[in-house]
Amino acid sequence: MQAFTSMPLYAGLGGLEVGTMATQLFFFIVLLILLRKFAWGPLMGVMQKREEYVANEIEAAEKSREEAEKAQAEAADQLKQTKQEAQQIIDDAKSTGAKQEHEIINNARQEAERIKESAQEEIANEKEKAIQALQDKVASLSVQIASKVIEKEISAQDQEKLIDEYIKEAGEER
Structure with a gap:
């Protein structure tokens, strides 16, 4: 075994x-150039596309949120308006009902007053007719009594008896 004590001729400082x-530096630079040309560019393109996609999605989500808020506000306004209209209809119906109630009561009072006046007039007419009929009857009875008295002179008892008979006759004729 040979020991590594010998140094190569082109050895540098510190054993490097x-x-x-x-x-290695040359290949590293070539690798960087190749990476920049083939990997870094497409990778940056993909990253840029991804960034644009995310930005578009965020923008679309923001628009959707704004539209939803706008729709919610419109719905709330419409609901408020509908409630106001419903309350107005209820108030109108109540006032119309109250007016109709007063009209019905007033009409009923007027009709009752008219019926009462008509009944009083009818009663007065019937009373007048009854008085007239009674006067006619009394006059007729008076004439009959007078004619009987003239035909014969009668005593007080006979006169009373005669009056009683005519009163009974008058009662039966009714």
Whole structure:
């Protein structure tokens, strides 16, 4: 076995070989160039596309959120307006009902008053007719009594008896 005590001719400082280092540096630079050309460019393109996609998705989500907020605000406004309209309809119905109630009550009072006045007039007319009929009957009875009295002179008892008979006759004629 041979010992590694001999040094190569192109050895550098501190045991590093300058040729190997230069070769490695050359290949590293070539690798960087190749990576930049074939990997870094497409990778950056993919990253850029991905960044644009994410940005577009965030923008679309923001637009959707804004539209949803706008739709929610519109729905809330429409609901508020609908509630106000419903309350207005209820209030109108209540006032119309109250007006109709007053009209019905007033019409009923007027009709009752008209019926009462009509009944009073009818009662007055019937009373007048009854008084007239009674007067006619009394006059007729008076004439009959007078004619009987004239035909014969009668005593007070006969006169009373005669009056009673005519009163009974008048009662039966009714």
